[in-house]
Amino acid sequence: MLGSLSRARRFGLGAGFVLLLLGGGILFLELGQLATEHAIAERLISRDWNNIVLTNRMAAMTNAQGQDLFLLFHVTDQRPVRERISERAMAIDRLLEELEGRLDDARGRELLAEVGSRHRHYLSSVGEVSGLLAAGQHEASSRRLVGEAVPALGVLQASVSTLNQSQAAMLTQAGRASLTVSESARRMLGIVLLASAAVMVILSTWVIRSVIRPLDKELQEARAIVEQIAGGHLNQGPAAQRGQTGGLLAAMYDMQRTLGGQILARTEAENALRESQQRFQGLIETLRDQVWEVDTAWRYTYLSPQVEEILGYKAEELLGASFFDLMPPDEALRMTGIIEAIGARCAAIVALEGQHLHRNGNRVVLERSGRPFFNECGRLLGYRGLDRDITQRKEAEATRLAEAGQLRDTLVREVHHRIKNNLQTVTSLLRRQAEAHPGAAPVIDAALAQVQAVAVVHGLYGRVTQHRVLLDELLSTLASNVQELSGVSIARDVPAPQQGRLLVRENETVALALILNELLTNAVKHSTVQLPGAGPHVVLSQEGRQGFIRILNAGRLPSDFDFAAARGLGSGLGLVRALMPASGMSIDFRQAGPRIEVEVRVGPPVLDTSPRSLAYA
Template identity: 30%
Template sequence: MPLNLPGAALEALPSPLTILDNSGTIIYVNQAWKHFADSNQLSIANYGVGLSYLDYCNEARITHSPDTNPILQGINDVISGVNDEFISQYPCHSLTENLWFQMHVVPLDYLGARHVIVIHNNISERIETETSLLKSERRLNLVLNNMPALIGYWNADLINEFGNKAYIEMFGIDPISIKGKHIRDVIGEHLYQLNLPYIEKVLSGEPQVFERAITDPKGKVHYTLASYIPDIDQGSVKGFFVLVKDITHIKQTEIELRKSEQMSRMMLDISIEGFNFVDLNGRFVDANSSFCQMLGYTKAEMLNMCVNDVEYLENPEQTAIHLHKITTESFDRFETIMQAKSGRLVDVEVSVAYLSDKEQYFSYTRDITQRIQAEKLRLQELEQQRDILIREVHHRIKNHLQGMVGLLGLQAYKNPNEQVLIQDIAAKIASIAVVYGVQGAQNQSNSYLCDITTEICKCLEVFGSEHINIDLTMTDQKRAILPTAYAVPIALVINELIINAIKHNNDEFSKTVAVTLSFDEHSALLNIENQHKTPAGFPSFEHGQGLGVGLTLVRSMLPKTGAHLSLTHQEDTVIARLSLECPVISIVPK
């Protein structure tokens, strides 16, 4: 076949390819075919060109794999025009590895005659991945089906897509039968109506946790704690996960406690924790001494008060709604803040049970102020440890980079012919070291643009062997913060712009570069000026024309949004203007 553009394309294909004439004879093979034959030491004359591919398939069927018979038939069907396409997967294992290929046969009209193209794609990796996924799914199902809890997934239409074996015990439905069923058909109409408010909330993206009593097919009542977790993908709720744990033993204890009024009274008197009874209107009808002492009231004072007199977070309307919820669900446990008589705020954990026979709420209140304070202290300590670690990491990175700069300086001294190149590399590394040095000194991940600019100017004043004067001017009304993601790229850009100004400065006695950093409400402007008397061949940064290595690096490192650079030539001065705004920087008062 002539090696024109289509022929070149066939040669470049990574998959082995052959073209057969209408008799099944090979008339062309590509480079991938030849490479495969060479790699597998297949001794075929002229790589099979001129031989019958159909005979080869028939021989392979007899000696190696009976599966090649449908392949032979499929190729013949495409050659004869019965089908316009044939696809088949087949194994091609060797002594050292297992390989799978997919054969794709399509017709080709060439020189007025029907031919076929046969492509062999290596799908071994896909087959291995599919096999691994099947094994992983089996292991996952094994774990989920042996969990002592109901685990399931319901899509946004409330149709089940997964349920473990625990559903058999609780609802009498096995994992296979539950798939495709509506949640109402699984849990029943009564539970469905009770759970509907939580279902609606989880489908709006809010995780839900609530308790529910469930009667299994044998008539046994299970008290459960249900968690609904929304499945959110790109801002849209696709469904929700369900985790239901059996807490019957806990609830039975609570129920026994409510039934035994005498035991409750005794516990009320001797307990070091706070207990109280509240009527349906939220007024205290009884309280033990520990609860009164916790809030600094006498018992007589407490019995003339209501819940909202000590509740700090909820207003009366919210408390009424909360009590109604407890009445409906029989129990609630939550953390809140109560205000003592002295005005002191007390962090408490409250467990409330509704006593339907007494039409009262029984509450267990535990002072958790010390725990909350301990947690805050622990978080502060962790933050301090994190800050120390970050500072140490930044310091070590800076030291390592500065060590590299020192070694490069030594190499520049030993290799005068490569001095300029080595110093240029050292300056780039030094600018990165500046970023980590500033972050370490400020003990934070973000950096200030003014600090990075100042340190880079200091480093570059000793650039090369010439006398360099960098005149840095900046306003001090505001500061610009560089997020971590932009700190190193912007430092490299500033470094390259100043080095470029130094290199192209025409002053023979003292190379002076003026650097000005100013700010407005939303952006920062960095001007870099140097003397340059030859405007011929002045580069166009915007179009990427006439750029040297340094400006090419600047063009590649400059963020696509929030950063703009322009180069202008005015009389004998070249001015580089770098404008930065959000998201590259954020302006804050100094």
């Protein structure tokens, strides 16, 4: 029996040994698989962590670039700032190249390409701003800063943040995958140990004490770490375990600390970005001009606080209103066509002046400049720009022009007045010569009439403003002057026209006055004053923008008289033909019974029919 017991003991020990070897082999294989998967998880975690470190470094550099951009406007020597911007740009390019070799997921490479594109666009905008600033064009550089560089920086930072979030998500996913592998391995190991428990009570007790419980405790702690990470508690757990090295649990604690540092860095980056945005907002609020942004329908999506000082409205009151809502109706109609034509070409708005209504009803003149902005696909999103209040400048300019016009009117009237006085002196001298030399009296009288006609013109200019002479005033004055010189009464029918008074162009006034004076003098000279009602008669009528002057006197035209062919003309009518303009005037002579009728038609360009002259008339 003792032999049987010994054999049974040896058999049991042998069977136990075989089972032990079998269980140990299975256990060895499972532990090998666990170690392999654990090594893969550690490699993925390490890779994703390094990628996050690189993207955090890139985010910090883009924030520093934003601060350098604003320093350009606040330092005297801009060269060190430009060199720092260039160095950081090259460092970001090196980070992009390093990340391109490390990223193996499609989403990450797509986001990395987007960051590279945004970075190139931002550097282009910064180059333009720096160039304008270096050229001394501070206003243009400020507009380029507000319209392009700052938005491009914001888009670049948003792209870097998105890439960072993507890599953080991959790191979390790798950690969870590692935890899943560990839990699967634990379940398989439990099954193997339970299968061997029937024949290896002592070995299973040893295994439970030496392997299962520590492993279970480690997995529980790993699960607790993942839950803490998911709950945002990134620095909790026993200090002794947080300080251990090697193994999955240590890797999990390393990941916990890494994520904590990453979130801390991200928080610091967001605080820096918020501080940069506040600094930019403060810069906008220090400008005297109002900054605005509109959508493609020209509706305000942003207005700086200066709008309350300029137009009397708070910025939030005008959000959603359009460019044209604050304009007078006629101005809104004019500006709608201009601005929509600019928007159709996606062109820039450059120093466009327009009237707006203040809240109190006053008119405010704004000078508007802006540029379009687009999304990443090139689709127009709206316009951004500045409005400058130039009301005082326009009023000062109008006052200056009015004062200059008044001064010119005064000087011109004084010059004409002095010319008239000098011509009157010449007239007196001619009269004395005619009295002293009776034989030359006809020639002197003709010259006297012509000089007096010119004096009449200068006398009219000495009384009016804006250097305008009306046709009816000129005709009446000339008739009175001829009547005074000849002593022959001239009947006048020269009413003020009902369709708007006719104005004579300044450069045609003297010639027209000499022509009319010669015709009136000729009518007086040849009139038969002994017949009742046979004296000269002058009639002015109007059709549209043309004037018709009829001069009637008793008499007969010579048989060989032909004014159009220049036959039978005396020296006076020869002068009339010589003075007639190429266009705008015609003269017809005809016999009407016992009377001679001369009809003078006067129209443009002898008469001024421009909008300003019509408004004056």
